[in-house]
Amino acid sequence: MSPTISIMRLPRVKDERDSFTIDLAAKHRDLRLHALQTEPSSFASSYQEESQWDLGRTIAKLNNPQTVHWMAVRTVEITAESSSGDSSLLLSAPWVGFIALLGPVASDSQGSGKISAKIDPLVQMQISGMSSGFTRVDKPITEYPDTASSALEFHIGAVFTHQSARQIGIGRALIDAALGEAQSQTRRAGVSAFECTIHVDKGNDSATRLYGKAGFTVVREETYAQQVTSPDTGVVRTVERVALLMELRQEVS
Ligand SMILES: CC(C)(COP(=O)(O)OP(=O)(O)OC[C@H]1O[C@@H](n2cnc3c(N)ncnc32)[C@H](O)[C@@H]1OP(=O)(O)O)[C@@H](O)C(=O)NCCC(=O)NCCS
Numbered sequence: 001m002s003p004t005i006s007i008m009r010l011p012r013v014k015d016e017r018d019s020f021t022i023d024l025a026a027k028h029r030d031l032r033l034h035a036l037q038t039e040p041s042s043f044a045s046s047y048q049e050e051s052q053w054d055l056g057r058t059i060a061k062l063n064n065p066q067t068v069h070w071m072a073v074r075t076v077e078i079t080a081e082s083s084s085g086d087s088s089l090l091l092s093a094p095w096v097g098f099i100a101l102l103g104p105v106a107s108d109s110q111g112s113g114k115i116s117a118k119i120d121p122l123v124q125m126q127i128s129g130m131s132s133g134f135t136r137v138d139k140p141i142t143e144y145p146d147t148a149s150s151a152l153e154f155h156i157g158a159v160f161t162h163q164s165a166r167q168i169g170i171g172r173a174l175i176d177a178a179l180g181e182a183q184s185q186t187r188r189a190g191v192s193a194f195e196c197t198i199h200v201d202k203g204n205d206s207a208t209r210l211y212g213k214a215g216f217t218v219v220r221e222e223t224y225a226q227q228v229t230s231p232d233t234g235v236v237r238t239v240e241r242v243a244l245l246m247e248l249r250q251e252v253s
Pocket of ligand 1: 039042043158159160161162165166167168169170171172173199200201204205206207209210211213
């Protein structure tokens with residue numbers, strides 16, 4: 001990993017629109033839009049749609065209590081994961097990557113006593129504001145396999161490394177930060193294991209390799225319908241995308 005990159009967890013911003021909140025949300029939105037614009041086939045959302053959103057939606061996304069966001073920040077010294085304390089550094093240093101961890105999934109609403117019920121990761125993404133304009137073509141939620149034994153369930157959404165900083169370990173460091181948080185939350189909850197899913201478009205070999213190296217394995221292929229609006233004509237068409245659902249299970253001692 002480059003000695004000038006830190007992985008920094010974003011603090012919860014305030015709901016009221018103080019200048020730190022606005023600047024942080026605007027910076028997040030800028031990198032997110034850059035990612036959507038330059039890598040349109042890598043995300044379950046689109047530049048056309050999100051560029052229309054006001055900043056309040058980004059603030060709400062950053063404040064979602066079931067989501068943790070990290071940024072890869074160009075700094076002067078290496079740290080695996082800095083605390084969220086250094087707010088001024090977050091705003092002043094350039095951001096070159098991001099990741100979001102969604103979950104854990106809330107207790108089963110049926111009251112079955114299970115720790116969690118497997119929930120469709122696409123639904124999790126939509127609830128968290130990380131996905132829009134997508135619908136599942138196959139596999140309704142009820143077909144998701146139940147967990148073999150008690151485990152907290154997380155989903156990783158929106159992994160991105162800026163084009164200027166790829167293949168120096170940032171993607172892996174972002175994944176490690178997210179999995180470290182999943183592990184801590186699982187331990188705090190007194191649960192013995194967690195499971196984490198991630199979607200990657202079939203054919204996105206660099207991301208598939210990254211997740212494979214981090215311990216994820218392919219569970220199955222899934223098909224999604226995406227509403228795509230032409231930036232020139234405004235015409236909306238439906239595009240089918242095939243994604244791999246990858247999963248990792250980790251025991252927590
Ligand atoms: C996929 C992506 C996040 C990888 O980020 P990165 O910071 O370059 O990844 P890292 O440097 O940490 O690489 C970690 C591992 O991923 C794999 N990898 C990363 N880029 C790769 C590439 N271009 N080709 C092949 N393998 C690649 C390698 O296995 C690498 O480990 P190794 O160098 O020991 O072999 C980045 O290319 C990206 O943002 N792509 C566009 C957005 C995207 O596809 N996001 C994923 C959506 S599911």
